[in-house]
Amino acid sequence: MAETIDELTIHYEEDGKVLRKQVDKEVLSKGSWTTIMFLYQDLDRRTGEYGQQKVSIRRYQKREGTYQQRSKFEISSPAQARAVRDRIEGWFGDGNPA
Numbered sequence: 001m002a003e004t005i006d007e008l009t010i011h012y013e014e015d016g017k018v019l020r021k022q023v024d025k026e027v028l029s030k031g032s033w034t035t036i037m038f039l040y041q042d043l044d045r046r047t048g049e050y051g052q053q054k055v056s057i058r059r060y061q062k063r064e065g066t067y068q069q070r071s072k073f074e075i076s077s078p079a080q081a082r083a084v085r086d087r088i089e090g091w092f093g094d095g096n097p098a
Contacts, residue, residue: 002060005034008058025038040053
């Protein structure tokens, strides 16, 4: 279990092979509830190549000194990422609070 935000990752290895490669990480909020957005790629076991980049937004709760994942949302394609971006831009893009 991770004790610091820096230790939180979605990097995953199995039998010495990296199956999920973390490309980038952005901490969106800190505190007893922390939100982190990860950019990552999954390994295609058939081809041995990494697939398209994906985004995972995860919420962690710090309890008894360690962070525990409580929820996640996966953005699995560039089209879905653009749709989320466009909707948020529509809601907040004019600079006026919602």
